[in-house]
Amino acid sequence: MLEKNQHILTVTNKKEETFLRKRPADFDFSKYTAKELRELIANMRSIMRSANGVGLSANQVGLDMQLFVAELPQHNRAPKVYAIFNPKIISTSKEMQTMEEGCLSVPKTYGIVTRPQEVTLTGFDKHQKPLKVKAIGLLARIFQHEVDHLNGVVFIDKAKNLHQSEPEETNNDQI
Ligand SMILES: [Zn+2]
Numbered sequence: 001m002l003e004k005n006q007h008i009l010t011v012t013n014k015k016e017e018t019f020l021r022k023r024p025a026d027f028d029f030s031k032y033t034a035k036e037l038r039e040l041i042a043n044m045r046s047i048m049r050s051a052n053g054v055g056l057s058a059n060q061v062g063l064d065m066q067l068f069v070a071e072l073p074q075h076n077r078a079p080k081v082y083a084i085f086n087p088k089i090i091s092t093s094k095e096m097q098t099m100e101e102g103c104l105s106v107p108k109t110y111g112i113v114t115r116p117q118e119v120t121l122t123g124f125d126k127h128q129k130p131l132k133v134k135a136i137g138l139l140a141r142i143f144q145h146e147v148d149h150l151n152g153v154v155f156i157d158k159a160k161n162l163h164q165s166e167p168e169e170t171n172n173d174q175i
Helices: 014-020 032-048 136-150
Strands: 055-057 069-073 077-092 098-101 106-116 118-124 131-134 160-164
Touching: 014 131, 032 055, 032 069, 032 077, 055 098, 055 118, 055 160, 098 136, 118 136, 131 136, 136 160
Parallel strands: none
Antiparallel strands: 055 069, 069 077, 077 118, 098 106, 106 160, 118 131
């Protein structure tokens, strides 16, 4: 279903952009075995890490399904990892936060995006168990960026001050 060396779709390719701008289908658990789901998540994480990303949605690797993976770096601890199927943001804080963002599907481009500082996200884990996560700061930003992808929205639609930069010239994570 997904190769480890799958290329990440970008908006610089017209055909890929069309796919990225379409809302992927709801995830149907009945179509996959537990082993297939484990492999799918492992491969998405591996693609995300190879690209130095902290989040990756399934449509960024050409899959028509509502799923994203994310990895939140922690100080002196193993990163927190997430794989969330059929995610939905059910509430957002009034407090907003403005940060520079980048995206694996928009190479070498960064911009300022204002988003709610806290969100509550619901969805399902790989065992189809419902989950609810309250996220603050960077994790809240990653969740919102990925849920945007899964609605066919790319961060450049919301960003201000878009500019070109090499990833190594910035400390910003790409999602
Ligand atoms: Zn992105």
